[in-house]
Amino acid sequence: MMSFNDHYVIIGNGPAGNHAAKTLRKKDKGARITIISDEMIPYYYKPKLTGFIADEIAQKDLLVTSLESYKEKDIRVRLGQAVEQIDPDSKSLVLKHMETIKYSKLIIATGSRERLLPFMSGYADHLKFITSYTDVMDYKEKIQNAKEFFIFGGDLVGFKFLKMLNSMGKKVTILIYPNAFWPYNLTEDMLDQIFTSLSQFDVSIIIKDDISTIDKKDNGSYRIKTLKGVEKTVDMVFSFNGLVPDIDFVKGSGIDTDYGILVNEYLKTNIDGIYACGSCAQIYNPDMKSYSASIGWPNAVVQGEVAAYNLLGDHKVIESVGRKYFDLEGVKIKTTWWGDINDASQE
Amino acid sequence: MKDIDIVIEICGSAGEGTISAGEILSRFMSGQGFEIMSFDSYPAEIRGFGKCVAHTRISSNPIYSPGKLADVLISLNDNHAISQLPTLKESGILIYDSQPARPHEEDKSVAGRTKPGMISYGIPLNMLAHKAAGNARGMNMVALGALSALFHVDKDRFTDSIKARYGKKKQVVIDANVNSFLEGYDWAKENIKKSDPYSFEGVNLPEQKEKLIVNGNQLVAQAALDANLMFYAGYPITPATKIMEILSKELPKHGGTLLQTEDEIAAIGAVIGAGFGGKRAMTATSGPGFALMTEFTGLSVMAEVPAVIIDSQRAGPSTGMPTKTEQSDFNSAVMGGTGDCPRIVLAPADTKSCYEATVLALYFAEKYQTLVVVLLDFFLSNSIKNIDVPKKPAKKYRIANIAPKKEDLKDYKRYKITKSGISPRAVPGTPGGIFFSTGLEHNEYGRPDYSQAGHLKMTQKRYDKFNAVLVEAPAPEISAMGRGKVDIGVISWGSSAGAAREAVMAAQKEGIKAASFSSMMVSPFPEKALIKFADNCRKILIPELNFSGQFADFATCILKRPVEKLNFITGRPMASEDILQKMREM
Amino acid sequence: MKRNHLYSKEEKLFQDKNKIYSAQSVKQIVYSTDARDFGQVATSIPCQEACPAKTNIPGYIRCIHEKRYGRAYELNRSANILPGVLGRICSRPCEFVCRHGEPDNGLSVAICHLKRTCADLKPVSHRIIEGLYAPTGKKVAVIGAGPAGLAAAHDLAVLGYRVVIFESMENPGGMLMYGIPEFRLPRDLILLEINNILRMGIQLETNTAVGSDISLDQLGKEYDAVVVATGCVSPRKLDIPGQELENVHHGLEFMKAVNEGLTPFVGDKVVVIGAGFTAVDCARSAVRLGAADVSINIRKTGEYMRIDDSEKHEAQFEGIKTYSLIQPSKIIGKNNKVTGIEFKRTGMEKIDTPPYRISVPIENSEFIVPTDSVIAALGQTPDVKKVSTRFSGLDKKGHQTGIPGIFAAGDFVTGSSDVISAIAGGRKCARVIDAYLIGEKRKQTVVRLENHVTTDRPRSHDFIDRVGMNTIDMKERLFKSTNEVETGYTDDQAHEESKRCYLCNLKYEIDPLACIYCSACIDVAPKDCIKMIADVPVNPDGTYGEYRETDDWNAVVSIAIDHANCIRCGQCLSVCPMDCISVTKTELIEIDT
Secondary structure (H helix, E strand, O other): OOOOOOEEEEEOOOHHHHHHHHHHHHHOOOOEEEEEOOOOOOOEOHHHHHHHHOOOOOHHHHEOOOHHHHHHHOEEEEOOOOEEEEEOOOOEEEEOOOEEEEOOEEEEOOOEEEOOOHHHHHHHHHEEOOOOHHHHHHHHHHHHHOOEEEEEEOOHHHHHHHHHHHHOOOEEEEEEOOOOOOOOOOOHHHHHHHHHHHHOOOEEEEOOOOEEEEEEOOOOOEEEEEOOOOEEEEOEEEEEOOEEEOOHHHOOOOOOEOOOEEEOOOOEOOOOOEEEOHHHEEEEEOOOOEEEEEEOHHHHHHHHHHHHHHHOOOOOOOOOOOOEEEEEOOEEEEEOOOOOHHHHHHO | OOOOEEEEEEEEEOOOOHHHHHHHHHHHHHHOOOEEEEOOEOOOOOOOOOEEEEEEEEEOOOOOOOOOOEEEEEEOOHHHHHHHHHHEEEEEEEEEEOOOOOOEOOOOOOHHHOOEOEEEEEEOHHHHHHHHHOOHHHHHHHHHHHHHHHOOOOHHHHHHHHHHHOOOOOHHHHHHHHHHHHHHHHHHHHHOOOOOOOOOOOOOOOOOOOEEEEEHHHHHHHHHHHOOOOEEEEOOOOOOHHHHHHHHHHOHHHOOEEEEOOOHHHHHHHHHHHHHOOOOEEEEEOHHHHHHOHHHHHHHHHOOOOEEEEEEEOEOOOOOEOOOOOOOOHHHHHHOOOOOOOOEEEOOOOHHHHHHHHHHHHHHHHHHOOEEEEEEEHHHHHOEEEEEOOOOOOHHHHOOOOOOOHHHHHOOOOOOOOOOOOOOOOOOOOOOOOOOOOOOOEOOOOOEOOOHHHHHHHHHHHHHHHHHHHHHOOOOEEEOOOOOOEEEEEEEOOOHHHHHHHHHHHHHHOOOOEEEEEOOEEEOOOHHHHHHHHHOEEEEEEEEOOOOOHHHHHHHHHHOOOOEEEEOOOOOOOOHHHHHHHHHHO | OOOHHHOOHHHHHHHHHOOOOOHHHOOOOEEEOOHHHHHHHHHHOHHHHHOOOOOOHHHHHHHHHOOOHHHHHHHHHOOOOOHHHHHHHOOOHHHHHOHHHOOOOOOOOOHHHHHHHHHHHOOOOOOOOOOOOOOOOOEEEEEOOOHHHHHHHHHHHHOOOEEEEEOOOOOOOOHHHHOOOOOOOOHHHHHHHHHHHHOOOOEEEOOOOEOOOEOHHHHHHHOOEEEEOOOOOEEOOOOOOOOOOEOEEEHHHHHHHHHOOOOOOOOOEEEEEOOOHHHHHHHHHHHHOOOOEEEEEOOOOHHHOOOOHHHHHHHHHOOOEEEOOEEEEEEEEEOOEEEEEEEEEEEEEEEOOOOEEEEEEOOOOOEEEEOOEEEEOOOEEOOHHHHOOOOOOEOOOOOEEOOOOEEEOOHHHHOOOOHHHHHHHHHHHHHHHHHHHHOOOOEEEEEEEEEEOOOOOOHHHHHOOOOOOOEOOHHHHHHOOOOOOEOOOOHHHHHHHHOOOOOOOEEEEEOOOOOOOOOHHHHHOOOOOEEEEEEOOEOOOOOEOOOEEOOOHHHOOEEEEOOOOOOOOOHHHHHOOOOOEEEEEEEEEEEEO
16 A cells, blocks of 8 residues: 655654644645554643543543644544554564564654653552653543542642642642752752742741652552651652653664653654654754753744654754743753743643 | 443455454354344455455344444454445454564555544554564464453353363364463553543443354254255255255255255255155255246246245345345246246344244245245345254144145045145155146146136135145234324334344334334235235335335335335445434434 | 474484484484584574673573572673673673663663672582693793783683783783772772782792893793783873873773772862763762762763763762763873863764764864863873884784794783773783693684574563662762762672573574465564565675575565564564474583583
8 A cells, every 4th residue: 555655654642743743734735644652542632631531621622633634734643542562674664463564754842751760660560750741641541539648749730739749638748859850950940939829838848858769558658758758648749850851762763762762853753754853852952052952832933844844844943942941950941931840731 | 230232353365264254253242241243244256365254243232233334343354444444433442463574565554544523543463473472473362462451350160161162173263262262362451541431340230141153054954954945956046045955954964965066046946846855845045046946936836835945145136245144036936937936035134033044944945835935135035143052843834745635545635725735745655645746737646627617716726725835824013002102113023023123123213103013914915914014104114225226115015105215235234324314304 | 293204314314414404303403513503603692792701691581580599600701701790890791782781672681690699609618620631741920910820821821721820910810900090999899809919839929020120031931932911011001291280090090099008189170071981980089088069071972981971970860960072181280290181172073984973173163161180091002112123014813923932812902991801902912922822722613503493581671670789879889988889789680681682692593495484473573573585695705694584485485583573572482383494592602622
C-alpha cells in the first residue's frame, strides 16, 4: 500500500506533534501524514489533567481535537502504538507490536516524562507520578478515595496537584527539595516566597529535610520517615521532581542524543530529514551559553510549527529569547511562564 | 447477581488450532454453566492456509442468535485478523501476538489498524508457545490462557477441562497444551494492565444439568436414529453432508441401511421406495439437490408414500454460495413442484428444535402418508449450541402408521376416502393387503382413474389430510404480548426467529412496545394464530434472509394487509442488531 | 538416523581426498584450514571473534555448566594468561556482540562474570598445566611487567626461552597494579596470577627502568631478542592554561598514588575530565577519599563513553554526576591552588574521512564552575623517546620495530587500548620472536570439526533472565576504600547464567543433497534464520559472504540456515522429515604444526 507521495511521520501526539501535523498538511496537500501516539486517547490538554482527576471536567473536555477533524485533514492517527526503534539508514521505524513503517521525513515530538531522582530508585514502586492521561486513569479512583497524601519535590505540576487535593478536602504533606527542586535553583528568598504562598492552603510543609525511608505497610498505606525524624503515614505518595525528555527509544539509532535529542537552531537533528521539537529536543542557546530543553505548551506549539516549516524546506530559526531559565544539572530549562505559583494554569 | 454476555472470536490460519481453541473454550464455558453458541467459519480451500474464524457467544442468559459483532478478537494470524477487524465492536478488545518471528510490513499488522476506543492487549504468543512446548503449535492455548487471566476465569478449572478434552491423547500432547495455557495465563497476569470491564468473576449461574454441545446436523441425525429411521439414501452436499456421514456410521448399528446414490434424484427415489416398503426413510440435501427432487415430491404426495427431505438451505440460486447461509428455499419447499401438491414443511427456529422437527417429520410423514420437508439452513446445520439432552420420542411418535383393520382387509382400498383424509395403509406383504400405487390419478383401489369427479375427490382428500396436520402441529412461539396492542409485531421463520426474539426483547428495554411470532409448522401454516397475533400489532415487520421476501409475500396473502419487509442476503445469519435498528426507524 | 548409504565408498574417498566436507561425511574429528570454515566460525561465534585473544567462550561456558571450573579456567588461560584479572576488569568486547544480546533475543550472556567464576570457584586441587617445549638455549628480555609483557614472557618461556623481565616500578602488573583501583581488582589476585607466570622460571627485575638504569642497546647486545612492552604512561595533557596549578591531577598519576595508599588532595568538589574507564576509576576513588560532589565531564554524549553499562551504573549509584557536551578551556586558581574551571560547550559534528562524529567547541560559550580539584583522565601515549632515542617508526602489525632484534607489544604499539588486547598482542609478539629466532612456525590455528548430536540444552533456557552481579552496599564501599565492590557469582548463580549461552559453537547445517524442500523447518523457525537462497557469494578472502535470498522457488538453490541469526534452538532438527540437518561442533583452536 505504498503511495508515491511522501510519508511524513510524527512521533508524539501533544502540542508539538499536532501543530507540526497541521502545518505540514496546510503546506503539503498530497503527502501522507501519520501521527503515532503511545496513549489511547486523542490529542488532549495536559494541564487540565488535575481538573479531570477531581472530576471537575469530563474526559471529552480534556480533548483538544476530535478524531473527525483528523479525518477531514487526511491525517492518520495511530493511537496506543509505541515506537520501539528508528533506523535512519533504511528510513524506517519499528513499532512495539512489530510493524515496520517507512517514512520520507520524520519529526520526533515525544515530550517528556517524570524524572525519578536517582537516589529514590529503590522506592520507585511506592511512588506515583502524574504526567499523562494513562497515569491518571490508573489512579484516578484511588486518588478520589484516598484521604492522606505525601508529595515531595514540588514542581509546578506538583503545586497544581496540591491545590486540587486541597479543594477535594484531602490532607496533604509536602516536602520541598531545595537541592533537586525543579525548575528552580532555589535560593533562600524563593524558598520563603514559596513557603508563604503555600501556607494559605491547608497543607503541612516540610523544608530543609530529606526522605529517609518509605515503607509500604500490609494494609496498603505508606509510612514515610524523614532524616529529621518526621513521620507520616499516608495513602499515596507522589513525586514531582520535574520532567526528562522521553527519548530512550532513540538512543543507539545514530541520532545524536544527550539529555534530549540534539538539534540545531532549525530543529534539525544530525540526520537529514529527521527533526525534533517540543520538550524532547535539546538546543544550544548562545544567549544562555548552555543547552536547553523547553517546557510548556506555548513553546511546544511554536517548535512544532517551525519543525514542520523547516522539514518542508524552510529555514526558520527557533527563537532563543525566553523569559526565564532554570538550571537542571548543567542544562538550563526554559519556560515561558513565571509568576504566581498559585496561578500555574497560566500556561 | 452479575450478568455477562460476550462474543469472542478467534481468527487464524487453517491448521493453527483456531477451531479447536474455540471448541475448548465453548466446552469449558458450557461446563461452567453458561449458555454458549458457536458459529465457526472455515476456508473454502480443502488444503492451504485460508482464514478460519471460531466465533463463540457466551452468556449467563439464554442465547437466541450468535451476535453480529465481536467483543473480543483473538488474532493468531495478523493477515487474516485484519479482515476480521470490521466485525469487532468499536470498544472491543484485540488480543494479538506482540512478538512475531519477523516484523510486519506497514499496515500488515492487525494491532496497527485498531480504531481509537478499541483496547489492544499484546501478548508474545509465539514466544510463550515456544517456551512451553518448543514450537509454535500451542499459540492458540497461550491465547486462551491470557484470555482467562484477563477475564478472571478459574485457571485450575480450565486446565482440568483441557486435560479432559485431550484425555485419550499422549501425555506429551496434554502437557504441551496445558503448559501453553499456563504460560499465557501467567504472563498476562503479570504483565497486562487490565483496562476493560469484562469479567467472569462473580457471575452466578443456575445448577448444572447435563448439557449436550451439538449442531443442527448432529441433532437431525440423532433424532432420526431415535425415531426409528430405517433407511437413508443420499448424495453429499454442503451443508447437509454431515447428517449422512453420521448416519453412515450409526444407522447400520441400529439395524438400518444407508445408500449413497449417484445423484439426488436417485436418492429421493430410493427414499420413496423404502417408504413404500413400509420403512421410515429420509434424505438430506440443500437447495440445488432439492430442486432435483422436485418431480418425486409429486409422487410422494400423489401416491401417498411417506418421505422426509431435510433441506439445509444455502445461498442460491444454482450452486450459489455453498458455505453461506440463506433462507431462500421457502417458495420452493412450500409451493414448488407441479400440480396441486400440498406437502408438510417444518422450519425449526433454533438448534434444539432441529431434533423435535426431525422426530415430527418422520412421525407426520408416516402418519399422514405424505412428504415432509424440514427446512434448516447453513447456520442451523453448523452452529453449535449447548442444550439439554433431548428426551427420546414416545412410542406414539416412533410407530405411527395407521394400519388397516381386519374389516378393511376384506376389500382393501389403499386410498379409501375417510373423514380425516388418512387411509389405513397396509405394508407390502400384509395378507389381503395387496394394492396398486401409482403417480397417475387413481381411484380408491389405486387404479388409474381420470374422471373429473375422481380427481376432485382425491385432490380434496389429499388437502383434507394435509390440513388435519394442524391439529398436531407445535404451537407458534409468541413472545411478550401481555395486554393491549403493540406497536411492532415481528413475524419470522427458521433461524431468523432467534434474532427476532432478541431484537424484540431489546426493543422492549428501549421502551418500544413489541412482540414476536414464529411457527415451526410452516405448511400448513397456522393462519388463525397469525391473524390473531397481527390484529394486535399496529405495524408488522418480517425479517428474513432472502432478497424478495418470500415469507413476507406468503404472510401478506394470509393477513391481507401491508407488511414491512427486512431482507438480508449477506450470507451471514440474521443479526438482532439489524432488526432492532429497523424497529427504531419504524 | 543418518543416511549413510547416500554416499558410496568411492564417493566418500573422493570427498575426503578433495576436502569436500558435507554434513553427512563428517563423522570423525577433522581439522580444517579452509578459509570458508574460518569465515563460518567468525560469523557463527561472534563472542570469540570479537575477543582479541580468541578465547573459546562457548567452550568454557559449557564447562562451567558442567561444574568443571578447573577445565573452564584452563580453557581461558590458554588464550588469556590472566583469567581471574580479566574476569573482573575486561572491557568485554564479547558481550557487546553476544547473540543473546541482539535486539529480540534479550540480554547478552554475562560472559565476563562467568570467567571470574571459574577463577573464583576452581577447586583447591586444580593444577595448572603447561606444555613445555625443549629449551632453545636463547634468551629474551622483556621490558615492562604489564599484561602485554607478562603474556609475551609466559609464552616465550613455554616455547623454551630464558626470559628476564625488567620492570621500572616496585611491583609487577603495570596498569593492573597502578592504574586500576583495588575496589575493582584485588591486589592479591593480581600477584597470584602473575606468580603463576613467573613460576615458569622467569626472572623479574623490579625497580629497573630501561632507558635510565639500563640501556636498550645493552639489552640488545646481551639478549637474543628484546620486547618493549612499556605501555602508555605519558599522560595526555589538557593543554589549557592553569594546568600547572596545584591539585590538578592526571588520571594515571592519581590512580598510582591512590593505589600506593596515598591520599592526594581532592577537596569537597572534584571535576573529572575524561570518558574512559580511568576517568570513572578516578571519580569513584575521589568519592572514597571523601569528596561530596564529584562529576565526570565529557566532550561528547554518554553514548560515546568508552565504558560498559555496569561501570556507568556503579558510578551513578555512588552519586557521581555526568555532564556532557562540555570541554575545559581554562583552570582558574588562587594562591596557586585550583579554585575553579572554565568550560566551553560543544556540539556534535560529522567528519567524512574517516566517517566519524566529533565534538566541536561552540564559540562564546564559556562559563565557570567552582571546584577544589581537577583530575584529567584523558588517556596516555607511549613515551617512545623515554625508552630509547633510537626509535623512529613502528610496525604496529608485525611487532617489529625499526631496530633488528627489538620487538614491541601492547599499548606501546597500539596506543591506549584495553587489557585483553594487550595480552593478545603480547602472545602474538612471542610467536613472531619465536619464528624470528627459530626460523619456523611452531603453532597454527585451525578449525576443529566434530559431529554432534543435539542442542545440548532445552529451549526453555533461552528465556532465563540474566543473573545480576552481587555488589556490596554504599556503606561498605565507603567504610574501606579497598573493599571489592563486586563479590562474584555463587555456584548456583553461575550454573543458572551458564544455561543462557546458546552454544554458538554448534553449527546447524542443512544438507542440500538430501533436502526435499518441504520447508517444515522454515515453518517452525523462531526467527528469520532459515532462508531460501539463490546463491552464496564468495568473498575475496575465500570466506562465504551473505546469502542471496529469493522468493522465487524456481531460483532456489538451497534452503540454508543463516548462522548469524541461528539461536541453536534445534526446532528445525526435530521436524525435518529427511533427517538432513546435521550438528557440528566447530572450535577455533591452536595446534602444533
